Amino acid sequence: MEKVKIALLGLGNVGSGVWKIFNTNKNEVSRRSGCEVEIAKVLVRDKFKQRKVDVPPDMLTTNPDDIFKDESIKIVAELIGGIDPAKEYILRAMRSKKHVVTANKMLLATSGEELFKTAEEEDVYFYYEASVGGGIPIIREINESLTANKIMEIVGILNGTTNYILSKMSKEHMDFKAALDEAKEKGYAEADPTSDIEGYDPVYKLAIIASLSFGAKITVDDIYREGITKITPLDIKYACKFGYTIKLLSIGKVCPDGIELRVHPTMIPKAHPLSNVNDSFNAIYINGNAVGELMLYGKGAGDLPTGSAVVSDIISILRNNGSQYICTSLKNHMPHKKIKPLKENISQYYIRLSVIDMPGVLGEISTILGRNNVSILTVTQDVKSKHDVSLIFITHEAKEGDMQKSIDNIKKLTCINKVESIIRIENFNE
Numbered sequence: 001m002e003k004v005k006i007a008l009l010g011l012g013n014v015g016s017g018v019w020k021i022f023n024t025n026k027n028e029v030s031r032r033s034g035c036e037v038e039i040a041k042v043l044v045r046d047k048f049k050q051r052k053v054d055v056p057p058d059m060l061t062t063n064p065d066d067i068f069k070d071e072s073i074k075i076v077a078e079l080i081g082g083i084d085p086a087k088e089y090i091l092r093a094m095r096s097k098k099h100v101v102t103a104n105k106m107l108l109a110t111s112g113e114e115l116f117k118t119a120e121e122e123d124v125y126f127y128y129e130a131s132v133g134g135g136i137p138i139i140r141e142i143n144e145s146l147t148a149n150k151i152m153e154i155v156g157i158l159n160g161t162t163n164y165i166l167s168k169m170s171k172e173h174m175d176f177k178a179a180l181d182e183a184k185e186k187g188y189a190e191a192d193p194t195s196d197i198e199g200y201d202p203v204y205k206l207a208i209i210a211s212l213s214f215g216a217k218i219t220v221d222d223i224y225r226e227g228i229t230k231i232t233p234l235d236i237k238y239a240c241k242f243g244y245t246i247k248l249l250s251i252g253k254v255c256p257d258g259i260e261l262r263v264h265p266t267m268i269p270k271a272h273p274l275s276n277v278n279d280s281f282n283a284i285y286i287n288g289n290a291v292g293e294l295m296l297y298g299k300g301a302g303d304l305p306t307g308s309a310v311v312s313d314i315i316s317i318l319r320n321n322g323s324q325y326i327c328t329s330l331k332n333h334m335p336h337k338k339i340k341p342l343k344e345n346i347s348q349y350y351i352r353l354s355v356i357d358m359p360g361v362l363g364e365i366s367t368i369l370g371r372n373n374v375s376i377l378t379v380t381q382d383v384k385s386k387h388d389v390s391l392i393f394i395t396h397e398a399k400e401g402d403m404q405k406s407i408d409n410i411k412k413l414t415c416i417n418k419v420e421s422i423i424r425i426e427n428f429n430e
């Protein structure tokens with residue numbers, strides 16, 4: 001059996017998972033790849049740090065030359081994260097004629113074009129299954145299993161941290177901060193959770209899968225982003241009352257007037273399968289014009305699920321069955337397509353206002369909405385005191401631009417204490 005040396009860049013969560021899988025599933029890896037894989041070197045920042053896995057000390061290095069200048073190493077797995085030095089190391093590996101596997105969504109979403117161009121020039125494989133959905137095989141699904149389809153719509157719960165927080169808020173009535181603290185305690189949220197809770201992480205992931213699904217060059221700047229920090233227990237309560245669940249959705253849709261791309265908290269019907277994706281799980285709903293609707297569900301993060309995707313990519317390279325298009329289809333050669341401006345997007349809306357109890361309030365608000373083509377489906381009133389009444393509107397479908405104009409005008413009314421929240425509703429053409 002051919003012996004192949006590989007190297008890991010990083011031995012954190014994902015690197016440790018990859019190490020464990022190569023050790024526990026040694027026979028499966030050999031049988032499926034036809035090779036005896038040896039992890040020859042592991043690049044880390046600190047050789048003396050306590051590790052979750054038992055790696056022989058002489059295998060650890062802090063010198064990247066030990067990997068890039070070693071011609072016997074054929075594949076490099078970049079599991080450092082971030083841009084710098086991950087990007088430089090990937091480019092160095094490719095220029096040293098090494099195949100590369102990465103889990104780095106931020107780097108792919110922001111510098112994908114340059115990386116794929118280099119992979120093509122150097123004639124090396126560049127795989128990235130772990131970058132979206134952790135252990136869920138979404139990249140292969142889009143690039144291989146669904147190639148007969150025109151993908152019309154892709155909607156994902158792509159961030160486990162925020163899904164955990166929203167699940168806790170819904171099921172255990174926690175407020176945002178308590179749920180975030182628990183997510184940190186359980187290791188689902190990082191010490192600095194900004195990328196997750198403000199929606200940057202799912203934007204990177206949507207940029208990758210929307211590019212592949214729609215065959216278009218999509219950058220992070222094309223995607224509207226809103227995090228979950230403003231969601232309150234009261235919004236969760238009303239969502240439940242009206243038959244919805246709130247999820248942080250990543251939405252990509254092909255519309256006659258361009259591609260719609262947005263990441264924001266969304267109310268979805270309780271009966272929709274995405275509504276039942278709880279805790280740190282991820283799911284991706286795809287609508288293809290031939291296959292119809294399908295959904296992938298699984299663990300979107302964690303050492304072993306993410307490691308599973310990384311090791312499968314390495315096996316694909318070793319089998320040499322990963323046809324070149326899988327690795328070059330992201331960004332490189334992709335045309336620009338029209339992105340639909342946010343103000344043209346059409347949604348139903350949930351609007352919660354705090355108002356002063358006085359005659360004519362409802363009439364004034366309804367008039368503004370009507371004047372801007374926003375029609376009301378339901379209105380609910382909850383009186384806390386004469387000075388603080390909650391008015392909750394569910395609208396029919398309206399244009400985002402019309403809704404924004406309405407809200408700007410509603411804010412100017414003297415009866416308004418505050419526009420407490422606006423949440424888009426997705427009914428999946430029900």
Ligand SMILES: NC(=O)c1ccc[n+]([C@@H]2O[C@H](COP(=O)([O-])OP(=O)(O)OC[C@H]3O[C@@H](n4cnc5c(N)ncnc54)[C@H](OP(=O)(O)O)[C@@H]3O)[C@@H](O)[C@H]2O)c1
Binds near residue numbers: 011012013
């Ligand atoms: N965690 C997940 O569940 C998950 C899921 C999907 C994708 N990903 C992606 O996978 C990648 C890795 O994530 P992670 O959670 O495993 O990160 P992590 O736990 O922070 O581990 C990062 C590793 O990289 C090493 N490192 C950092 N800077 C370095 C440098 N300048 N030179 C050499 N080594 C350096 C660290 O070394 P030391 O240990 O010595 O500090 C550490 O071992 C990221 O791109 C992330 O977005 C993660």
